[in-house]
Amino acid sequence: MRTVLLTLLGVVLLAGLTAWWLHTHERVPREVDMPRIGEARRNPLFALQVALERDGVRVHSRRRLQLLADGARGETVPLAARDTVVLYNDPRTLRSDEVDALLRWVDGGGHLIVRTPPHGLLAKNAPVPLFAELQLLPMGSDRESGCAEVGGLGAPVAEGTATVGDDRSDEGGNDEGRGVLFCGARRFTLVGANPQHSWGDLQHGYVFARIHRGAGSVDVLAELDFLGSDALDRNASFPLAHRVLEPNYRAGTVHLVYAAQMPSLWATLARHSWMAWGPLLLALLAWLWRRMQRFGPQLATPVLERRSLLEHITASGELAYRYGYAHLLYDAARNAFLARLRRRDPQAAALQGEPQLMLLAARFTDVPAAEIRDALLPPFANDHTAFRTRIATLIRLRNRL
Incomplete structure (x- = not known):
């Protein structure tokens, strides 16, 4: 009898606890951002690729340009007359023959989108063959470059700069789609180019210029970070990306090249790892100085008097x-x-x-x-x-x- 009572008491307590739990707690779904895997992790333009595919645009994404036969495999990707090429990385990685081939393709109707070389230790005086052909000059890396405010539909506003796209603005004070881009980006100036559209001025530099060549055009921007997967979730990035891709939109294939060519190991170490190897080099020189007996010709050490007790x-x-x-x-x-x-x-x-x-x-x-x-x-x-x-x-x- 005692066992039965204890069993009933346990069941009652368990039922009461269950009823209290269900009454005081509610199941609520929660979204957790998972880390990227696969191509989404190694391709910074993966979100743009998916967005263009859903919009009915043919997209080809790859690491290298592959415009000319290079290496043992010699694989090339031909470009059609109305295609668009987005070079996401540093344009200094392009060879002279690749620059000539790209500009010939642009003259036939292609649309090329490039960025200025990023700031860095060796970025100030490094030559940029593509910019020399376009008659543009990247501004020094020591120049201050502010931000550019972007309004609705990708149109720039404020600061008295020239605009790209139309002049429509949000009515009723609606700030949806507004954003700030090109913060700290390396701007450029016009040497002899006459762009059809530009954004900026000669005093502060330009962040955008569309230059017509033959039947095609070349878009030069201070940076292309707004096309990356991390930036496309902002309201201002999608409209501006659409306006940059507008000339040949849906007319051909969009080629997203997110690593045109891997820079050399020594250049990478010199630009991005000097804070590590610089102190190590100084420590090595200090150690050599301390271990060094003297400067000058190598002379035999004079024999000292021997005074050993042993x-x-x-x-x-x-x-x-x-x-x-x-x-x-x-x-x-x-x-x-x-x-x-x-x-x-x-x-x-x-x-x-x-x-x-x-x-x-x-x-x-x-x-x-x-x-x-x-x-x-x-x-x-x-x-x-x-x-x-x-x-x-x-x-x-x-x-x-």
């Missing part, structure tokens, strides 16, 4: 042995051994003859008893081998006590 003792022993005082050297070695033996094993030191030898043999098991017996007896005169053997044995026994 050398004096060795020389004194050789002199005493040469003049017949070997017994004194032996007595000194034997007395040193017996003195330490008295400190370590007084019983063995107090004995004489065979009893002492038996205790020493039991203590030094790896030394033959015959060698110990010989070491305790003085050698014959002029017996050099016996003298050296006895001295070496006494020193070894003394060190092991």
Whole structure:
């Protein structure tokens, strides 16, 4: 009966807890941004590619331009007359033959979209063959470049700059679609180019210019970050991206080149890793300076006077042995051994003859008893081998006590 009551009480408590949980808690869905994987992770223009495909535009995305046969495989991607090419990376990676081929394709009706070289340690005076052909000049990396405000439908507003696109503005104070772009981007100036549309001025530099060449056009912008996957979630990016792609929109294929060519390892280290290798280089030079003895020709180090006490003792022993005082050297070695033996094993030191030898043999098991017996007896005169053997044995026994 008690078991039944306890079981019923447990069921009631469990039911009450369940009812309280369902009454006080509500299941609410929550969206969690998952990290990008696959092509979305390695392709910064993946969101633009998906948006264009959903809008019915043919899109081809790749890492390299592949306009000319290059390398062992020699694969090329031909460009049609009404295609659009977006070079997302640094235009300095283009070779001279690729620049010539691109401009010939633009003259036939193509639409090319490029950006200025980014700021960096070597960006100020680095040549840009494409900009030289377009008669544009990137401004120095040490110039201050502010932001450009973009209004609705991708039209720029404020700061008295020239506009790209139409002049429509939001009515009723609606700020939807407004944003700020090109903050800190490297602007450019016009050397001899006469763009059809531009955004900027000669004093502060331009952030956009559309230059017509033959049947096509080239769009130069201070940056293309607004086309990246991280920026397309902002309201101002979509309309501006559409206006940049407008000339050949749906007329041909849009080629998204997000890594035109990998820069060299040394250039990458010089531009982006100088904060790491600079201090290491200074530390290496300081270490070499400290280890360096002197500057000038390599001269032999002068021999210094030798004043080693051990050398004096060795020389004194050789002199005493040469003049017949070997017994004194032996007595000194034997007395040193017996003195330490008295400190370590007084019983063995107090004995004489065979009893002492038996205790020493039991203590030094790896030394033959015959060698110990010989070491305790003085050698014959002029017996050099016996003298050296006895001295070496006494020193070894003394060190092991």
